[in-house]
Amino acid sequence: MRLNNWPDLEALALLVTVSELGGVGRAARQLGISQPSASSRLRTLERRLGVPVLQRLPIGSRLTAEGQMVVDWAREVLGAADALVTGVTAMRRERGAALPVAASMTVAEYLVPGWLIALRSTEPDVTVGLQVANSARVAELVLAGDVEVGFVEGPSLPVGLASRLVGRDRLVVVVSPRHPWARRRTPLRPRELAATPLIVRESGSGTRITFETVMARYGPLAEPLLELGSNSAVKVALASGAGPAVLSELAVGDELAEGRLVAVAPEGVDLQRKLRAVWIEGRRLDGPARSLLTLATRGAAARRPPGS
Amino acid sequence: MRLNNWPDLEALALLVTVSELGGVGRAARQLGISQPSASSRLRTLERRLGVPVLQRLPIGSRLTAEGQMVVDWAREVLGAADALVTGVTAMRRERGAALPVAASMTVAEYLVPGWLIALRSTEPDVTVGLQVANSARVAELVLAGDVEVGFVEGPSLPVGLASRLVGRDRLVVVVSPRHPWARRRTPLRPRELAATPLIVRESGSGTRITFETVMARYGPLAEPLLELGSNSAVKVALASGAGPAVLSELAVGDELAEGRLVAVAPEGVDLQRKLRAVWIEGRRLDGPARSLLTLATRGAAARRPPGS
DNA sequence: CAGCCTCATAGAAGCATCCTATGGACCCGT
DNA sequence: ACGGGTCCATAGGATGCTTCTATGAGGCTG
Secondary structure: OOOOOOOOHHHHHHHHHHHHHOOHHHHHHHHOOOHHHHHHHHHHHHHHHOOOOEEEEOOEEEEOHHHHHHHHHHHHHHHHHHHHHHHHHHHHOOOOOOEEEEEOHHHHHHOHHHHHHHHHHHOOOOOEEEEEOOHHHHHHHHHOOOOOEEEEEOOOOOOOEEEEEEEEEEEEEEEOOOOHHHHOOOOEOHHHHHHOOOEEEOOOOHHHHHHHHHHHHHOOOOOOOEEEOOHHHHHHHHHOOOOOEEEEHHHHHHHHHOOOOEEOOEOOOOOEEEEEEEEEOOOOOOHHHHHHHHHHHHHHHHOOOOOO | OOOOOOOOHHHHHHHHHHHHHOOHHHHHHHHOOOHHHHHHHHHHHHHHHOOOOEEEEOOEEEEOHHHHHHHHHHHHHHHHHHHHHHHHHHHHOOOOOOEEEEEOHHHHHHOHHHHHHHHHHHOOOOOEEEEEOOHHHHHHHHHOOOOOEEEEEOOOOOOOEEEEEEEEEEEEEEEOOOOHHHHOOOOEOHHHHHHOOOEEEOOOOHHHHHHHHHHHHHOOOOOOOEEEOOHHHHHHHHHOOOOOEEEEHHHHHHHHHOOOOEEOOEOOOOOEEEEEEEEEOOOOOOHHHHHHHHHHHHHHHHOOOOOO
């Protein structure tokens, strides 16, 4: 991870806006900066990228072919950055927010930002307060009335809570494409998996607990090969070719689709877990809480069951 | 897409490095800046995020719980930014590169950056030149010897080219979760799909051609609802709830996994297409070209066929 | 030909970062 | 207990980028 030479997100956002509006000046106006400022920034961006991205014409500006690619890549970057900002903003407003919410780590990390971004378009003024905790603690917070809605993972459902499915997640055993398991033809037996030292999340994490619970019946688990505190740390370890890891499918969807990681399904083991929204039983959710729940449910309800 | 309030990628990279090395000073040293500079930057980042992310201790610095989330989100952002920079760098070196490559747009956009990032770790000094063109033109470039390796999509395979499968892609019909089709219970008949105005990529794009070829036998296609020049532009249109679109699965993997978009499979239509590396028949690839091919093949070979 | 649009350039002001030098807190050895 | 190692924070001056307003150059249109 080198330090400099990173693109300037503001310049990229400006470029994306230019591509949408078809003009430097128009984009500047929309973003609330002066036209010369926009012009200069784009020129700097172009110089730093080393590729002309804009075709300046007397009637406006169009993207070059390279510019089109840059804009597409930039939208990915900005989307991820938006998720970060949105997530952090929600965590900052932990207290005194109009809509206090609690979520388990996987849900908070991979799903909540997307929901909040969507929520923003229908309810721009609602401030959401996000608290991240394990599923048991989330349930407590909901029951205590500290938050209106909670999002939990796993099979346990405390009494007194109403719930709705907001998604399905599946733990996957993944290896780097370099790893021998990536090419194995024989199915992975649960006992073999149990006996293999794995890269896992720290003990206490929902991912770890789910995995250990499911695997319990196949004999004692081997000592972890490595124990890391976040999904992305596990991915970093995997990237350098280290042994199999267990992660949430949500965390590795991209890597699997692009072939940067390979999933190895243990035979006959169901590692799926349900992600649920929970709230106090009998309480009728309304206003923003209802909108959020609708948003969260929406994706899940229509998504097809296992296997796309 | 507002302009300011975007996080500073350099500061995020610094934070990630701190999380890996466990200390502000250590991270500063690794990144080649002074320790006070790092300290001040992190403080600024913290102030702008509004959340304490670091616990400063006399023996180093650890992340707070919020910091852990920020680092994970930041890794996503930086990964996307790295893909952008890598892709642009490759396009810039179009001529005079040690390893000239051509790729169709989907491959260039979604797969090539990942391969190049991986290639960097084994062959740090190789400069790759990337040319983006449609599959037919890629084949020409390979045959003319302008590039060593090409990456094409679709069924056509010109004579004189050797090829190897580097991945499978599938076109998917997607709608926003708000769209009626997201909840439909009846299967989508090919004829209904053909008769529905869709959001599609511009004519001439590989995605569009593949779709039209496959659908040809189900009757004339309706006029497009909207015709856009890039995958992300289509996604932007979808996000605002507009009608069904046809996109590459590679382009929407994340959105499907997180439920932000919903796939509707047309009954009995095979929209899969193969992504192939091609080079001049009989020519033996060696050096960096060989490494790249290995990398590209690696993910595909081990990936399971349709349906995860 | 005037007026409107486009984007580019010039010059001055402001802000954030950078560096070096130093200070305060802690741990650990002697 | 005391030096020497670690750690991070602060101070002060230099630098560079971005910002603004004002103006210019080019093209379309009534």
